[in-house]
Amino acid sequence: MDADGSAARDGGAPEGGVSEAERELFGGALVYDTSWARYEEERYQLGLRTMVGGTPRLVGTAVRLAWRADRRATLLVAAAELGRSATQAVALLGVNRLLATLLAEGEMAGRLRAALPVAVLLGCAALIGAVCGALSTLGSGPLEPKVERLAREQYLERAYQVEMAAMEDDEFHRLLESAQFGATSARTMIRHCVAVVSALLSLLAAATVLTALHPVLLPMLVLMVLPRAWATLSVSRRRYRSFHRWVQHSRGASMLARLMTDTDAAQEIRVHGIGPYILRHFRGMSLSQESEQARLARQAARTELLAAACTGGAALATYLILAWLLWGGTMALAAAGTAVLAIRTGAAQLDSLVRQINYLHEESLYVGDLDRLLAESAHRRIPSGGQRLPATVERVTFEHVTFSYPGEGNAPVLDDVSLTLPLRRGAVIALVGENGSGKSTLAKLLCGLYLPQRGSVRWDGVDAAVIDRQDIFARCAVVHQDHYRWPMTARVNATISRTGTPVDEERLARSAAQAGVDELIPELPRGWQTLLSRTFKGGHQLSGGQWQRLGIARAHYRGAPILIVDEPTAALDAKAEQRIFDQIRSLADGGQTIVLITHRMASVRRADLVHVLHEGRLVESGTPEELLAREEEGHYRSLYDLQAAQFAPVPAPRGGR
């Protein structure tokens, strides 16, 4: 709990506790799986020595990133920073010379004349320093976004290239989440790195001049800065600890705020009067966060005051040493003036150096994640190349396929399944079974999204594991019950399944007609160009059924030999459903093989072959007629009878009034 107990007073989440809102709304302490937490130990232990020791490595990483992004800009920044620090050293020495000339014995006019060339030199140094500063800005300005873009592109590329199994692996997903900050951090790292190099070089210039004036002044400079370095580190460590302690709490509060403006929740919030209830808890959570911020500010103020007192003491000691050197005649007055200037410059640079190194370390943790992701995704990417498939494949066979989704303790979803899918042109193959029996999973294995742990999926006898996966993808198109709603135009939504070639208008018209989208498009405000997202101005929202038709048009537009249709009619009205099944049949007649996953047994009756799954095992296979004609009641017949019974006429009540 904090020193004042203010968080507890506000009903918030004191250290290690559970707030009132958490208890009431979330049933206990919120535990978000935040990958940031992995840095906790590392950051807590971040001492001055570790930071300084690790800095060359970090600067190296930043320079490598910058070099890859833009060599010319990197060289420009490096040269400009070197130039700037050189001019600073020259300026300090110039000041020394200037003071020595002005404070020398003799007539004032003569001393001024003698000082003129040095003054000109100082002016030139200032000008060159300013030009170098401008050049550094010129170089680092475009360099930073380039580094960020490159890092982000790499990240995104790896994200879509890895296997589905990696996307569903918790560990990999966590890495994916934390590495997303890597690109922005890489950009920021460049800025901090330039600042570190700049501060380091300027410090070097000041230190060289100081050492030349008197060696005792250098340790005094360090003594002046150490307390401030300690304060910076302590404050940042405390901020970081607090962040981790409060992260769940503040995410919970943000979630409450989002709920209040969420369109899906809007109706209930109004009709059930939920607004004031959520607002009250949001206020409670926010108040306790405010009190935590106030506590941190009080601690930071105390630390900084203490550090300032120590720095003041060190400065006083330095000036006393200077006075003693002057008194003893060891140092000339001009040299003492230069020393004061060099101490001030050096102290400011050392201070900036510590702060920038601190930032550099913070950012490097996220860049490190990005590096780890790039390495890890290289092992988990979908292999490129492999055996090519012939132009036509006659069948896909599942041979003793056992498959479980990635993750510890996941039971097999498909268990020793062996079946054949004949890819005859015009065939409709239905996959039937209760919820969770493994139908969609089987379809995912068919289109190459996963490979089985045991057994094999064979395309005309060739194991999918050795086939070029892009070849398998190219042969499949999928319509899901919850296919993705791309927040783009209707045209893009229908044609995004085939992005490798320019849009074929005739093909698009055919697909639209097949899916019944042709009637919908003229009704949209901008026809095919209508933006299907309410997030943007002028966007339009389709109904669930209209989206579904667009999804079917998309799958048809792909023109793949195998069309996997997974519960395509869940959001359609009865008329549209009938029409879709007629169209699916006609797609098959048009030459595609349809793999149909549905619970509507009436639609399955028109299939050429039915495979029935039950709890991950294949329990029946045959034509619908064969399965219905079986003597013993199998799974298929019982599912069929159950649905048929729902449509049987209800007997009129006997003797009813």
Ligand SMILES: Nc1ncnc2c1ncn2[C@@H]1O[C@H](COP(=O)(O)OP(=O)(O)OP(=O)(O)O)[C@@H](O)[C@H]1O
């Ligand atoms: N991505 C996933 N990760 C882990 N488990 C999954 C995943 N997808 C499905 N499952 C599990 O696999 C089992 C089979 O799911 P699947 O979607 O293949 O069944 P289904 O027969 O298509 O079901 P439904 O008729 O309800 O659509 C279920 O127990 C489900 O919880």
